[in-house]
Amino acid sequence: MYFLRRLAYMIPLLLVVSAVSFWLVHLAPGGPFDKEHAPASPQIKRNLEAKYHLNEPIWKQYARYVGGLARGDFGPSLKYRDHSVTDIVRQGLPVSMLLGWLAFGFAMGVGLPVGFITAVRRGRWQDHVGSFLAILAVCIPGFVVAPILVLVFTIKWHLLPVALWESPVHAVLPTIALGLYFSGKVARLFREGMLNTMQMEFVTAARAKGLGESTLLFRHAVRLAVLPVVSYAGPMLADLLTGSFVIENIFQIPGLGVFFINSSLNKDYTLTVGLAVLYAALLIVLNLAVDFGYMLLDPRVKYE
Amino acid sequence: MRRDPPADVTIINYSEPQSLDPAIISAQPDMRIVSGMFEGLTRTDPKTGSAVPGLAERWEISPDGRIYTFHLRTNLVWSTGEPIRAADVVYSWIRTLDPMTASDYAGQLFYVKNAEAFNAAKIKDPSQVGVTALDPFTVQVQLNHPTVFFLDVCAMPLASVVPRQAIEKMSDAWIKIRPLPVSGPYELDFWRLNDKVRLRKNPRYWDAANTQSKIIDLLPIGSASSALNLYDRGQADIVWDKELVPTELLDVLLPRPDFHTYTYLATYFVRFNVTRKPFDDPRVRKALALAIDKNRIVQRITRGGEQPATHLVPDGAANYESPPGLGYDPELARKLLAEAGFPGGKNFPRMEYMFNAPAGGGKIHEKIAIEMQQMWRDTLGVDIELRQLEMQVYLTEQDQLHYDLSRSSWIGDYNDANTFLNMFVTDDGNNRTGWSNKHYDELIRQANEITDVPAREKLFQEAETILVKDELPIIPLFFYAGINYFDTNKIEGVYTNIVDLHPLQSIRKIMGHATRNTKD
Numbered sequence: 100m101y102f103l104r105r106l107a108y109m110i111p112l113l114l115v116v117s118a119v120s121f122w123l124v125h126l127a128p129g130g131p132f133d134k135e136h137a138p139a140s141p142q143i144k145r146n147l148e149a150k151y152h153l154n155e156p157i158w159k160q161y162a163r164y165v166g167g168l169a170r171g172d173f174g175p176s177l178k179y180r181d182h183s184v185t186d187i188v189r190q191g192l193p194v195s196m197l198l199g200w201l202a203f204g205f206a207m208g209v210g211l212p213v214g215f216i217t218a219v220r221r222g223r224w225q226d227h228v229g230s231f232l233a234i235l236a237v238c239i240p241g242f243v244v245a246p247i248l249v250l251v252f253t254i255k256w257h258l259l260p261v262a263l264w265e266s267p268v269h270a271v272l273p274t275i276a277l278g279l280y281f282s283g284k285v286a287r288l289f290r291e292g293m294l295n296t297m298q299m300e301f302v303t304a305a306r307a308k309g310l311g312e313s314t315l316l317f318r319h320a321v322r323l324a325v326l327p328v329v330s331y332a333g334p335m336l337a338d339l340l341t342g343s344f345v346i347e348n349i350f351q352i353p354g355l356g357v358f359f360i361n362s363s364l365n366k367d368y369t370l371t372v373g374l375a376v377l378y379a380a381l382l383i384v385l386n387l388a389v390d391f392g393y394m395l396l397d398p399r400v401k402y403e
Numbered sequence: 404m405r406r407d408p409p410a411d412v413t414i415i416n417y418s419e420p421q422s423l424d425p426a427i428i429s430a431q432p433d434m435r436i437v438s439g440m441f442e443g444l445t446r447t448d449p450k451t452g453s454a455v456p457g458l459a460e461r462w463e464i465s466p467d468g469r470i471y472t473f474h475l476r477t478n479l480v481w482s483t484g485e486p487i488r489a490a491d492v493v494y495s496w497i498r499t500l501d502p503m504t505a506s507d508y509a510g511q512l513f514y515v516k517n518a519e520a521f522n523a524a525k526i527k528d529p530s531q532v533g534v535t536a537l538d539p540f541t542v543q544v545q546l547n548h549p550t551v552f553f554l555d556v557c558a559m560p561l562a563s564v565v566p567r568q569a570i571e572k573m574s575d576a577w578i579k580i581r582p583l584p585v586s587g588p589y590e591l592d593f594w595r596l597n598d599k600v601r602l603r604k605n606p607r608y609w610d611a612a613n614t615q616s617k618i619i620d621l622l623p624i625g626s627a628s629s630a631l632n633l634y635d636r637g638q639a640d641i642v643w644d645k646e647l648v649p650t651e652l653l654d655v656l657l658p659r660p661d662f663h664t665y666t667y668l669a670t671y672f673v674r675f676n677v678t679r680k681p682f683d684d685p686r687v688r689k690a691l692a693l694a695i696d697k698n699r700i701v702q703r704i705t706r707g708g709e710q711p712a713t714h715l716v717p718d719g720a721a722n723y724e725s726p727p728g729l730g731y732d733p734e735l736a737r738k739l740l741a742e743a744g745f746p747g748g749k750n751f752p753r754m755e756y757m758f759n760a761p762a763g764g765g766k767i768h769e770k771i772a773i774e775m776q777q778m779w780r781d782t783l784g785v786d787i788e789l790r791q792l793e794m795q796v797y798l799t800e801q802d803q804l805h806y807d808l809s810r811s812s813w814i815g816d817y818n819d820a821n822t823f824l825n826m827f828v829t830d831d832g833n834n835r836t837g838w839s840n841k842h843y844d845e846l847i848r849q850a851n852e853i854t855d856v857p858a859r860e861k862l863f864q865e866a867e868t869i870l871v872k873d874e875l876p877i878i879p880l881f882f883y884a885g886i887n888y889f890d891t892n893k894i895e896g897v898y899t900n901i902v903d904l905h906p907l908q909s910i911r912k913i914m915g916h917a918t919r920n921t922k923d
Contacts, residue, residue, distance in 0.1 A: 129795030132507070133802060134429060135812070137832030139510020142502075142523040150505040180422045181578045182596070190596045197404070249632065261632040262624075264598065265406040351624055351633075353598035366795045 101402040109383050113376055120375040121161050124368050131177040131366040174369035184373035195342030195354035201270055202339050205278030210285025218293030236283025245276040245349045262351040273350045277343055281335055285328055292324035322396050333389035337382040410620035412912055415630045417644035419597050419623035423578050425560035426499040426506040434560055436600055436621055439907035441563035442587040444473045445554050449909040452900030454554040468549025468854045473542045481584035482605040489536035495564045497529045508561045516545040549854045555817040588614045588908040597623055615896055615911035641889040648886050653706045661890045664708040665899035668717050668815030669883035676804050677876050678837035686743040688875040692729050693736035694782035695775055701881050704770045712879035714871045716823045719901045722856050723820040726864050728871030733782045740783050748784025755788045758810035759797035768810055801835050818902050820863045827870055838876035843869050
């Protein structure tokens with residue numbers, strides 16, 4: 100019931116997101132049809148504006164836009180005029196999502212073990228090495244990591260493809276480049292979570308009752324210790340699944356990330372607003388999933 | 404994730420196409436693809452870049468140069484088999500002009516009688532526009548003025564022949580129809596956003612016997628280092644956009660035998676806003692121009708074989724030689740500035756130089772701006788501030804004259820001096836300086852009324868002298884150099900020409916040549 104209600108709230112929330120972003124993109128200076136080569140007559144630009152209703156008052160344009168949304172129509176892209184916004188999302192989102200899940204898997208697959216080991220070996224060399232690497236991963240941005248990976252693995256060693264999106268091998272470098280930062284984040288969060296949990300009374304009590312160390316750690320402590328990672332996973336997934344401008348650009352991946360940045364630079368109003376709504380919807384759904392996960396993992400949490 | 408069967412030729416084409424609709428496109432990467440798919444009455448010769456017979460096999464021009472009668476080939480069919488007739492040509496031109504199509508470049512057809520009025524919906528009846536089908540194989544075009552470069556206009560994508568049957572069925576989404584009927588040498592096999600456009604030879608094209616490659620892939624890659632890496636690893640055969648050469652590596656790359664530079668019709672210049680003091684004074688404008696050492700800019704900053712410019716129309720434009728403009732003369736610059744009331748730059752107001760962030764993310768405009776700022780300070784004692792804006796904002800500011808000095812560039816639409824000089828006619832949408840000179844307007848108007856080549860050249864020269872020597876609403880800085888890279892031992896049929904057009908049908912990979920060694 101609680102979750103259904105939360106889902107129902109989504110609609111007004113998304114309307115607010117679309118209204119604000121619609122208003123903001125129109126407020127920004129510059130328009131989608133300004134070109135280095137001005138059209139031969141002012142009428143040409145007026146034709147363009149008329150075709151896309153940009154000559155109407157903004158509230159009317161928004162009403163038209165919402166009317167379209169109600170029919171599931173996100174409107175035409177103003178920059179890529181052969182495509183509708185839905186078209187672009189339909190082509191780009193699956194690619195970004197695939198890469199996003201891979202990077203998510205990488206972040207979890209690397210981050211969780213590192214976090215675990217650094218926590219249980221706290222203060223020893225494993226902790227120092229692991230924590231150092233985790234901080235390093237968080238500090239180096241993708242646009243530095245990616246070219247270094249390309250330089251080493253493709254240009255020097257000829258092991259992996261330079262770019263493009265053709266086979267599983269092509270996904271290796273982008274996955275690492277995209278996931279590395281998040282793996283560092285996950286490792287640090289999980290380490291903190293483990294350390295906090297290990298100090299809790301129920302752990303001491305369980306130890307006193309003679310519970311084996313591994314059962315204690317894996318069956319009981321991990322469930323609580325992973326909660327910070329779970330709450331971070333929601334926004335992280337929303338970020339990963341919608342694609343990264345930097346990584347998609349460097350590896351030439353036909354995802355959605357590039358459009359997030361370029362649509363606003365191009366003043367492609369419909370595409371910008373459509374992507375904002377998409378991102379917001381994903382964020383809401385994933386946060387909901389996080390809360391659901393909390394309920395499953397932590398017996399103290401109950402929603403009504 | 405998909406690995407397609409290999410293409411015969413793979414080309415890195417810079418940006419993702421904004422559209423493949425010939426009436427809508429305006430970006431050069433898009434034109435390179437679309438001219439392969441749709442052809443007009445004329446087409447571009449791959450070697451010379453000039454207009455040669457396309458769907459029309461011949462034509463007559465009336466003695467006054469205002470009526471063109473085109474005779475279509477009789478064997479023309481769409482890639483889907485239906486015949487192409489004169490009515491298709493008329494339909495296509497009217498569609499480009501139709502206000503509902505909202506074509507950016509419709510203006511290129513305004514040379515045609517009543518075209519502008521039809522585009523502005525002042526005339527509703529398309530039959531009043533000066534393009535008519537006299538019979539199934541004859542198209543007659545009436546022009547407002549004799550237009551010497553009109554055959555070049557006929558080769559532009561916006562004048563190419565598009566499939567009425569598909570457009571009426573699908574309206575704005577017609578390019579998605581499969582199979583897509585095309586009139587040119589290549590069919591659209593598929594188009595995956597930000598991934599690839601694949602073209603496949605159209606066997607029904609009238610000149611299919613001379614189409615050199617069966618499958619051509621065009622990749623939209625905006626990152627110069629990715630482009631170079633893919634090329635060096637043998638994943639691409641041709642890289643043909645200047646933006647795809649990493650500027651940091653220019654000194655290493657340019658001497659390589661597979662890097663080809665050439666000049667084309669494009670000029671980099673600075674606009675003055677002459678409606679703002681003190682730029683309303685030609686002496687001030689001249690002083691700023693004379694203080695710039697353009698050689699230094701091309702040798703130290705751009706470094707790609709650009710030629711310093713003292714005039715606007717690039718060298719090599721058809722039937723035209725520009726008059727010399729102002730060179731580098733710091734002495735005279737200081738003198739003119741003093742005469743204008745700012746000796747040694749004293750009391751010179753704070754002015755700004757506006758430039759845009761390049762789409763590819765380079766810093767070239769910024770570097771040039773800093774260099775000029777230094778030159779103005781050292782030579783004239785004038786402090787100009789710099790202001791970088793994102794592209795769309797910069798264009799709006801320029802258009803509304805919200806600037807003092809502005810970076811500018813122009814790529815010729817066709818091979819004639821008019822495409823450059825017509826810009827600065829009073830109130831032209833591309834003037835963007837506030838500058839107006841009645842005599843200049845009159846000279847350009849006269850030049851476009853006649854077809855006599857030497858007389859026309861003289862009128863244009865007189866006009867350009869006003870622009871680059873007497874009045875200077877602009878400072879020409881340099882002529883762009885184009886750069887393509889491909890191995891001439893491996894690829895044939897890409898020629899350098901002044902219009903920077905490289906038709907796809909002449910490009911082929913030389914058979915039996917071993918894959919290129921990747922170690923450079």
